[in-house]
Amino acid sequence: MKPASILSAPCWRRSLGLAVFLVTGGMLSASPARADLRLCNMTSSRVGIALGYRDADGWVTEGWWNLTARGCETLLKGQLAGRFYYVYAVDYDRGGEWSGRSFMCTREREFTIRGTEDCLARGFDRSGFFEVDTGEQKSWTIQLTETNRPGGQ
Numbered sequence: 031m032k033p034a035s036i037l038s039a040p041c042w043r044r045s046l047g048l049a050v051f052l053v054t055g056g057m058l059s060a061s062p063a064r065a066d067l068r069l070c071n072m073t074s075s076r077v078g079i080a081l082g083y084r085d086a087d088g089w090v091t092e093g094w095w096n097l098t099a100r101g102c103e104t105l106l107k108g109q110l111a112g113r114f115y116y117v118y119a120v121d122y123d124r125g126g127e128w129s130g131r132s133f134m135c136t137r138e139r140e141f142t143i144r145g146t147e148d149c150l151a152r153g154f155d156r157s158g159f160f161e162v163d164t165g166e167q168k169s170w171t172i173q174l175t176e177t178n179r180p181g182g183q
Contacts, residue, residue, distance in 0.1 A: 065109040067171075068104050069103055070171060070174070071100065072173050073099060074123075075099055075121045075122060075123035075124050076122040076123055077096075079117065080092065080093030080118040080136050080157065081115065081116065083112055083116065091116075091134045091136060092141065092142045110169065110170060116132050117162060129159065130159050130161060131158055132161055133146065133149070135152065135156065136156075136157040
């Protein structure tokens, strides 16, 4: 599920021209829908995923899930308890990231971090997560995709 660490290279901090598609749970396959939060990597690269969400005790971030190219992973099992989830992802093979403006704590190796305040002072990295609004659905799938790049790159 989670690796011991992510690759750390300066190039992965570059912003990618990547799109994120959000899909409700039952639309991806004909099999019975399960109540989970899933993420599918629809790119040709390996990616690392960090997840932020609010539980009964407050904010928590977790990582890293390694997804192979065209692979999917269940990040949270069971019915979703909240409406909003936050994702930060890095492209291991080509560099770049999927990020946003909701800042939460991460670190380079496997982690579960309580709270989003004072990341740097607590010895963590501060990363920008993008928001996923599930519309209070009980199951949700997020798809990371590549956009068409000029010049066929």
